[in-house]
Amino acid sequence: MPSRSSEPPERPPHVTAGAARVPDALRTAAAYAWRVIVVAVAVYSVFAVLGRFHEIAVAVFLGLVLTAVLRPVADLMGRFLPRPLAVAVALLGVIAIVLGVFALVGAAVAGERTTLVREFGSGIERIENWLEQPPFRVDPEALTDVQSRIGQLLSSHRSAVVSEALSGAGRLVEVLTVFALALFCSVFFVHSGDRQWGWFCNQLPLGTRERATVAGRAAWRTFTGYTHGILLVAATNAVLVGIALFALGVPLALPLALLEFFAAFIPLVGSPIALAVAAVVALAAKGPVIAAVVVALIVVIGQIEGHLLHPIVMSWAVRLHPVVVALSVVGGAVAAGVVGAVAAVPLVAVVWSVRQALRKARLSGSTSPSGRERPSGPESPSTP
Secondary structure, eight states: OOOGGGSOOOOOTTOOHHHHTSOHHHHHHHHHHHHHHHHHHHHHHHHHHHHHTHHHHHHHHHHHHHHHHHHHHHHHHTTTSOHHHHHHHHHHHHHHHHHHHHHHHHHHHHHTHHHHHHHHHHHHHHHHHHHHSTTTOOOHHHHHHHHHHHHHHHHHTHHHHHHHHHHHHHHHHHHHHHHHHHHHHHHHHHHHHHHHHHHHHHTSOGGGHHHHHHHHHHHHHHHHHHHHHHHHHHHHHHHHHHHHHHHHTOSSHHHHHHHHHHHTTSTTTHHHHHHHHHHHHHHHHHOHHHHHHHHHHHHHHHHHIIIIIHHHHHHHSOOOOHHHHHHHHHHHHHHHHHHHHHHHHHHHHHHHHHHHHHHHHHHHOOBOTTSOBOOOSTTSOOOO
């Protein structure tokens, strides 16, 4: 009579013979696969909805940026002024600063218009002579042919140019509408954003309120830290570029510094693109030597930004690997253009910080789903 230990183990009643032949690795992969598919469908649905209402999404994003900038100022002035007056003064102050900078740039461009036309005309001739000499040895007739072809192209597509200008005017109206909505949202966010978030959390089921509060606190801390840090990076880059271009005698130093300020909001790629534009201007106006100096400036500012400023930014927010930053910028640009490239990195940083905060809260097990503290110990399971 065979021993009891030699008998095959009994198969659980819910496991069929076909399921028993499926390897464990395949079952695990299938379980993860359908979860990944569900997450991918959810992400695609969110981006599809945002794509349908991208103006509103951009306005809310800009409103949050303004709130991150203005909230500390409004809180400081709120110690001496009523809250509505403090919000109004902070918002009007920012609008006055922005309009003043653009007016200063416009006045600088208008004042240098005659000089710019003369310098760019001579600069183009200098570039042509430079290309005709060794090592390039470009045929002079080819350069003349290029100029004539550009003129013919513009004259033959005059109607298309006019229609593009009209569509650009329509886009300008959309941009102004988005900015107006962003200002409108920022007024209420700065004035009573914490109460609005508290009201939203109170509408959630009782078991998710505490997690929503933890996630919102972590998201806002990361977003404000990143916004303050990237403003520091942009302002530092703009000041360095403006001083360097002014010292080199490159025209349009102030507009190019402003371009560098806005380009710095796109990490890794924004500043080199803006400085490449400055190098082209320097090449046309001052020749290849000054342009080479501007190119060297690209390397120097890139090193300062990459090794000094961005570590400070990420220490205020969430430290992301450069590969993650690059992939986020490219993915955001593919999904939503320039706006996507600007918003991708803070979005990834916020998502990661929320995930880390929720994971820490779950592991600590210091709060119950209802938000009440509960004693720690072996009898107190962790929050799911």
